[in-house]
Amino acid sequence: MKHFTLISILAAAVVLAGLAMFAATASAVDVPATEDAWIGFGAGLGPTVATDPHDGDSLVLKLDTAPNERKVYMKFDLSSINFSATNAQLLITSTNDNALSRRPDIASEFDVYACPDLGACETWDETTLTWENAPGNNLVAGDPDQNSYPRDPFPGFTLVGSFAQTLNDPPASRIAKGDVYTMSSSPELLAAINNDTNNTLTLAIATGEAGFPDGYGPGFASHNNASFSGPILTIVPEPATSCLLGLGLVALLAGYRRRSR
Numbered sequence: 001m002k003h004f005t006l007i008s009i010l011a012a013a014v015v016l017a018g019l020a021m022f023a024a025t026a027s028a029v030d031v032p033a034t035e036d037a038w039i040g041f042g043a044g045l046g047p048t049v050a051t052d053p054h055d056g057d058s059l060v061l062k063l064d065t066a067p068n069e070r071k072v073y074m075k076f077d078l079s080s081i082n083f084s085a086t087n088a089q090l091l092i093t094s095t096n097d098n099a100l101s102r103r104p105d106i107a108s109e110f111d112v113y114a115c116p117d118l119g120a121c122e123t124w125d126e127t128t129l130t131w132e133n134a135p136g137n138n139l140v141a142g143d144p145d146q147n148s149y150p151r152d153p154f155p156g157f158t159l160v161g162s163f164a165q166t167l168n169d170p171p172a173s174r175i176a177k178g179d180v181y182t183m184s185s186s187p188e189l190l191a192a193i194n195n196d197t198n199n200t201l202t203l204a205i206a207t208g209e210a211g212f213p214d215g216y217g218p219g220f221a222s223h224n225n226a227s228f229s230g231p232i233l234t235i236v237p238e239p240a241t242s243c244l245l246g247l248g249l250v251a252l253l254a255g256y257r258r259r260s261r
Contacts, residue, residue, distance in 0.1 A: 033223045033231040035075040035126040039134045041141045042068030057226065058095045058219035061110055063207035069141040071153060072205040072220070073129060074231045075122070079199040083237040085190055090183040090203065092163070093228040094176070095219040108207070108218065109164040112183050113157035114192035115202035121157070122200045136204065153206035160189040162208055165218060178228055181220075193235060201233075 038060045062070035090112060115121035121135030131137065136154045163183040183189075192201060223230030 028234055028236045029080055031076050031078065031080065031233040031235060032229070033074045034077050035124075036073065036222045036231060037126040037129045038070050038072045039129055039131045039137065040070045041131045042070075057222055057224045059092075059205075059222050059231075060219050061205060061207050062218075069207075071134070071137065073124060073126075073134060074203045074205075075124070075126075076201045076203070076231075076233050077199060078193065078196050078201055081193065081196075081235055085193045085235045086238045087185045087236040088189050088193055089185055089234045090161070090163070090189075091229075091232045091234060092181050092183075093221040093225075093230075094165070094179040094181065095221050095225065095228060096177065109162055110205050111153075111162045111208040112160050112189075113154045113204045113206070114160045114189065115154075115157055115204065117192070117196050118198060119156070119202075121204075122198070122202050124202070135202075151206070151208075154204050157204060158188055158192065160192060160203070161186045193233075203231075 036059055038058075040060070040062075042062075059072045059074075060070045061072055062068065115136060119135070124133075124135050132139065136157050138153050138155055161183040163181045165179075165181065221228035221230050
């Protein structure tokens with residue numbers, strides 16, 4: 001044939017668009033936590049969690065009506081991120097199975113904070129972390145009042161997003177082991193990644209809802225968990241879709257022009 005038909009051009013454009021979308025998706029980088037731990041304050045613990053399980057296979061979060069709180073720290077190595085991120089998500093996996101079923105009407109929200117670049121909060125170690133030495137930790141549990149907001153669990157950190165566990169009847173919709181929760185991308189999280197200068201990012205999590213179910217502390221998989229993936233940052237560079245599609249269409253038009261002569 002001496003020229004492409006319109007249908008051929010459109011079909012090729014669709015194929016190119018699909019390939020471009022695949023290329024953009026495939027370029028996402030998964031960055032697992034290299035260190036993570038939970039710290040605690042409250043009944044039975046005193047002010048410190050001095051031994052395992054704070055460096056165990058689960059990360060525990062908790063906010064109760066008494067001074068009884070658990071917070072989580074996670075450290076990520078960003079040395080593989082040699083591009084400007086345009087999308088980033090935090091994925092975290094539940095190790096509970098209907099753990100909050102006594103209060104199936106409550107949505108439990110968790111707030112995620114980023115440590116400033118080059119801050120002292122980037123130098124902690126998961127094996128020695130305690131309530132007292134945890135960087136940026138507000139030592140007054142639930143300060144100023146655990147059931148009043150806004151809270152300030154990590155003074156000096158930046159709130160970068162949140163995720164939630166929503167429990168509703170029927171029981172089939174409740175929490176199950178292996179459920180993955182996602183904190184969506186935000187300008188604050190992207191800034192923490194793109195402005196990093198030492199390939200280290202610390203994220204910390206605290207409970208965000210006041211009406212937390214009676215003393216229950218949900219667990220999430222740590223990087224030591226043998227059954228489930230630990231915390232993962234999925235980081236995406238600037239999408240290549242538009243560029244690849246444009247180049248493909250230019251090539252098609254050029255071919256069409258040459259073969260029409």
